Amino acid sequence: MASALPDSLPEVASHFPDRPQFSGFMKPGRVEGEVANLEVLGKIPEEIDGTFYRVMPDPQFPPFIQDDPWFNGDGNISAFRVKDGRVSFKQRYVRTEKFTRERDAQRALLGKYRNKFTDAVEFKVRTTANTNVVHFNGKLLALKEDAPPYALDPETLETIGLHTFDGQLPSMTFTAHPKFDPETGEMICFGYEAKGDGTPDICYYRIAADGTFLETVWLVSPVVAMIHDFAVTENWVVFPLMPQVCDIERMKAGGEHWQWSPETPFYIGVLPRVGAKPSDIKFFKYPNCFPSHTSNAYEDASGNIVFDLGLSEKNVFFWWPDAQGNAPAPESLHSQLTRFTIDPRATDLELGAAHVQALDTNNSEFYRVDDRFATKSYRHVYFDLMRPELGTDFPAIGPVLGGGYPLYNSLGHLDLETGKTDVYFPGRTHMVQEPVFIPRRGSKVEGDGYLLALVNNYASLTSELHLLDTKDFTKALAVISLPLKLRAGLHGNWVDAV
Structure with a gap:
């Protein structure tokens, strides 16, 4: 492992670049600490007792590469403890190898997003652990899909270390979106590029609630593509392959890990959840499009897979254009909740319009459900929405918005039975981040509970938590104020107190 910096590196940057992803609300915070008794406007029901964990990319040092994307920053974990109508806040960085070595060097050492050939030094594990945080078997797991998780203490947020499940992890990578069986507590996972950068290998595995690996299946993908999220039913696993593709030779030449491929179809891999063989995988094909996060999946009375996810005709990851440099304007992007119905027994693997239904035509993302x-x-289903007609004051907040990430100005609740969408609009100078659902204590009714979301207040340049009751979705029960701003995060989860 290299210990010295190459002489050819540019001079160490003393400030973050004058780029949208490092400006305004997106300026890195780099804060660790605690705040007790956050201010609360309204009332938090006493029955809510648990912790909301979330993670954001938050670089501790300015990058040495040009135009670094916003989600290449260090993973910084926030924990909001809610108890007895009060909220406390704690935040700590994940002590990855990258973080600790850069802190020792007092400068950035990591190069381009997921391109080890552009690094200043050689890393054994170069992950930033900045995409999701889940609670499993007594530990917090900080996740990014390029490496194994990092384990953290759920109370202190102190990093325990790289987590390979006592050496059981068969893959070099681990999904940022593991799924949990609500009955057994089983965690269903996979890794893509599972044998290293540019490899077509997918490793699927199931982990019992006590951390024991139950099954491993090695698969080969038809294209080396990003598989950011996936879905699980009672009997099937569904892998949506995003047409952002990897080429190892491009990486070696200093290029990007990902490049949009308009020629590549949208592949959907379908595999039996239990007892599968590598030959059991089927890759269905649908015309080129961009699959975003999944909502849920299940099997209908005919045994078909019903698979719901966000779908866009354009490349939502516009910062990774196609080979000719073509990318859509961010304001032209529109992702909507879409349902695929797939017969897993079919021999014809071509999917068309008959297999697809738009569930909601709003521009939406970050779908969450009652995890039970x-x-x-x-x-x-609950999600982020962009509805400009609601009255967001874009001229006023434009100078401090920052950029490089999608904007959503409201929260949506879609009732799939009635087709009705309720909307919560937090204010003219606000944008929302991903919500989480909190079940109402003692209730077993789906969707009976609360929604909690971090909200950006651009007028005060601070963050807020907005708490909604799902029975009266259009107004907040409580707004919890932070004395600082938390830049755009990726994912998080609610954990009930034991």
Whole structure:
């Protein structure tokens, strides 16, 4: 492992670049610490008792590469403890190899996003652990899909270390979106590029609630593509392959890990959840499009897979254009919740319009459900929305918005039974981040509970938590104020107190 910096590196930057992804609300915060008794406007029900964990990319040092994307920053974990109507806040960085070596060197050492050939030094594990944080078997796992998780203490947020499940992890990579069986606590996972950068290998595995690996299946993908999210039903696993493709020779030449491929179809891999062989995988094909996050999946009465996810005709990751440099304007992007119905027994693997239904035509993302109904038929889905007609004051907040990430100005609740979408608009100078669902204590009714979301207040340049009751979705029960701003995060989860 290299210990010295090459002489050819540019001079160490003393400030972050004058780029949208490092400006305004997106200027890195780089804060660790605690705040007790956050201010609360309204009332938090006493029954809510648990912790909301979330993670954001938050670089501790200015990058040495040009135009670094916003989600190449260090993973910084926030924990909001809610108890007795009060909220406390704690935040700490994940002590990855990258983080600790850069702190020792007092400068950035990591190069381009997921391109080890552009690094200043050689890393054994170069992940930033900045995409999701889940609670499993007594530990927090900080996740990014290029490496194994990092384990953290759920109370202190101190990093325990790289987590390979006592050496059981067969893959070099681990999904940022593991799924959990609500009945057994089983964690269903996979890794893509599982044998290293540019490899077509997918490794699927199931992990019992006590951390024991139950099954491993090695698969080969038809294209080396990003598989950011996936879905699980009672009997099937569904892998949506995003047409952002990897080429190892491009990486060696200093190029990007990912490049949009308009010629590549949208592949959907379908595999039996239990007892599968590598030959059991089927890759269905649909015309080129961009699959975003999944909502849920289940099997209908005919045994077909019902698979719901966000779908866009254009490349939502516009910062990774196609080979000719073509990328859509960010304001032209529109992702909508879409349902695929797939017969897993079919021999014709071509999917067309007959297999697809738009569930909601709003521009939406970051879909969440009542996790007690994951893998099952469900009725309620919650998400971020962009509805400009609601009255956001774009001229006023434009100078401090920052950029490089999608904007959503409201939260949506779609009732799949009635087709009705309720909307919560937090204010003219606000944007929302991903929500989480909190079940109402003692209730087993799907969707009966609360929604909690971090909200950006651009007028005060601070962050807020907005708490909604799902029975009265259009107004906030409580707004919890932070004395600082938390830049755009990726994912998080609610964990009930034991």
